[in-house]
Amino acid sequence: MDYWTLGLLDSSSIQPKRRPSTPTDFIDYLMQKYLGLAVPSVDICRMTVLMFTLVVLLGAFLAGLLGSLTGLGGGVIIIPLLTLVLGVDVHYAIGASIISVIATSSGSAAAYVKEGITNVRIGMFLELATTISAITGVIIATYMKADYIKVVFGLILLFSAYSMLKKKIDHSNNEKTSVLANYFKLNGSYPTPDGMKPYAVHRVMGGFAMMFVAGTLSGLLGIGSGALKVLGMDNIMKIPFKVSTTTSNFMMGVTAAASALVYLHKGQIDPGIAMPVTIGVISGATLGAKILLRTNTDKLKVVFAVVISFLALQMIYNGLMTR
Amino acid sequence: MGKAIKHYLGDKDVQLVLGTLLRVGVIVSTIVVCIGGIVFLVQHHGEAVDYKNFRPEERFDSVADILAGLKQVDGLAIIQFGVLLLIFTPIARVVFSIFSFLIEKDYMYVLIGIIVLCIIITSLYLDIAH
Numbered sequence: 001m002d003y004w005t006l007g008l009l010d011s012s013s014i015q016p017k018r019r020p021s022t023p024t025d026f027i028d029y030l031m032q033k034y035l036g037l038a039v040p041s042v043d044i045c046r047m048t049v050l051m052f053t054l055v056v057l058l059g060a061f062l063a064g065l066l067g068s069l070t071g072l073g074g075g076v077i078i079i080p081l082l083t084l085v086l087g088v089d090v091h092y093a094i095g096a097s098i099i100s101v102i103a104t105s106s107g108s109a110a111a112y113v114k115e116g117i118t119n120v121r122i123g124m125f126l127e128l129a130t131t132i133s134a135i136t137g138v139i140i141a142t143y144m145k146a147d148y149i150k151v152v153f154g155l156i157l158l159f160s161a162y163s164m165l166k167k168k169i170d171h172s173n174n175e176k177t178s179v180l181a182n183y184f185k186l187n188g189s190y191p192t193p194d195g196m197k198p199y200a201v202h203r204v205m206g207g208f209a210m211m212f213v214a215g216t217l218s219g220l221l222g223i224g225s226g227a228l229k230v231l232g233m234d235n236i237m238k239i240p241f242k243v244s245t246t247t248s249n250f251m252m253g254v255t256a257a258a259s260a261l262v263y264l265h266k267g268q269i270d271p272g273i274a275m276p277v278t279i280g281v282i283s284g285a286t287l288g289a290k291i292l293l294r295t296n297t298d299k300l301k302v303v304f305a306v307v308i309s310f311l312a313l314q315m316i317y318n319g320l321m322t323r
Numbered sequence: 324m325g326k327a328i329k330h331y332l333g334d335k336d337v338q339l340v341l342g343t344l345l346r347v348g349v350i351v352s353t354i355v356v357c358i359g360g361i362v363f364l365v366q367h368h369g370e371a372v373d374y375k376n377f378r379p380e381e382r383f384d385s386v387a388d389i390l391a392g393l394k395q396v397d398g399l400a401i402i403q404f405g406v407l408l409l410i411f412t413p414i415a416r417v418v419f420s421i422f423s424f425l426i427e428k429d430y431m432y433v434l435i436g437i438i439v440l441c442i443i444i445t446s447l448y449l450d451i452a453h
Binding site for chain 2 (some may be wrong): 007044047048049052053086087088089090091099100103106107108110111112114116118121125127128131132135171184185236253254256257258259260261262264265266268269270271272273274275276277278282308309313
């Protein structure tokens with residue numbers, strides 16, 4: 001039963017390498033042929049618990065750091081790291097990732113809520129959609145073929161890389177609003193250097209529908225799907241960028257908690273992996289948030305987008321080519 | 324078009340407590356995970372790991388299991404308890420929000436909060452076959 005074979009190293013290391021069949025294999029092949037370099041492939045079977053913990057701790061720290069510097073979140077980095085680099089089964093990778101999403105979300109939401117930027121009502125209202133759909137996502141994951149999940153994950157990675165580089169346009173205004181926004185009291189104001197700035201919320205139904213998509217993907221893939229949440233709030237509901245980012249982050253914890261409980265029951269949250277991932281991601285994200293205040297991350301984002309796109313293509317390729 | 328746009332602003336004190344709640348939750352659960360990690364590493368640091376294949380029959384996949392493991396000072400159970408605290412941090416936030424909406428007499432949002440909480444509680448009892 002190869003129901004879940006997202007661990008890409010797994011499938012490639014079983015067969016003897018005749019021809020390069022994945023982009024990574026191809027690079028290995030080129031390096032061996034032209035540079036005489038044999039790339040050591042990490043085999044977790046030979047690792048001790050201590051070694052594994054230290055490697056994951058370091059990787060999760062970098063994931064947390066890069067995730068907070070680029071605004072991409074830790075999950076999209078943790079899953080490729082565990083599966084592609086360490087050959088960990090994707091069940092465990094998704095379980096560990098969803099825990100890291102809760103940790104980073106709660107950690108940074110704490111800071112934003114205090115500043116009064118987060119709109120708690122919008123968050124609570126949209127959580128109706130994200131929690132139901134997150135649980136739906138976990139159920140879909142149980143019955144979906146691993147190869148298709150690989151492809152979906154790859155596509156989301158590509159989308160995240162694209163939206164990370166795209167110039168953010170603030171669509172917010174305070175001119176008109178939707179009936180539902182008034183009814184659900186979603187309009188608010190947020191602090192700016194010139195004092196409190198009011199904003200009106202548009203197209204509530206559209207945003208709500210978008211949150212169903214975001215929540216389903218969050219449950220399915222064990223990620224925060226912040227890019228989709230922000231897209232729904234920025235472009236559809238026309239919420240100011242600052243408010244949408246922080247509110248999306250605020251919602252992520254609750255959304256992830258709903259699916260994390262189901263994953264816990266399914267035995268996908270392994271304490272031996274969750275421990276270094278949690279500690280690493282929290283410390284990395286904390287450091288990242290401090291650096292972010294006084295660093296321009298534009299160049300880092302470009303480099304990172306290239307890396308993410310490469311991982312994404314490998315995921316998609318692998319998902320489509322397996323049998 | 325002359326319809327007034329209503330604006331609502333969360334109470335500053337409420338938001339302050341909310342932020343503190345989230346921060347304390349993350350810090351406490353991280354400390355518990357660290358303690359569990361140290362206990363686990365002291366006991367098992369030299370063993371070989373095997374995460375290549377998923378084995379759903381592993382223990383510590385329910386709240387009762389985790390609490391039982393805590394009594395035996397099992398490192399993995401302590402870690403999992405910390406993970407559980409982390410999962411419950413945003414849930415505690417929802418409970419807190421329900422009360423703060425209750426104080427504001429905003430009964431619509433009390434109801435929305437309760438629905439969100441019910442969805443999460445459902446997930447606590449949801450058992451899906453593999």
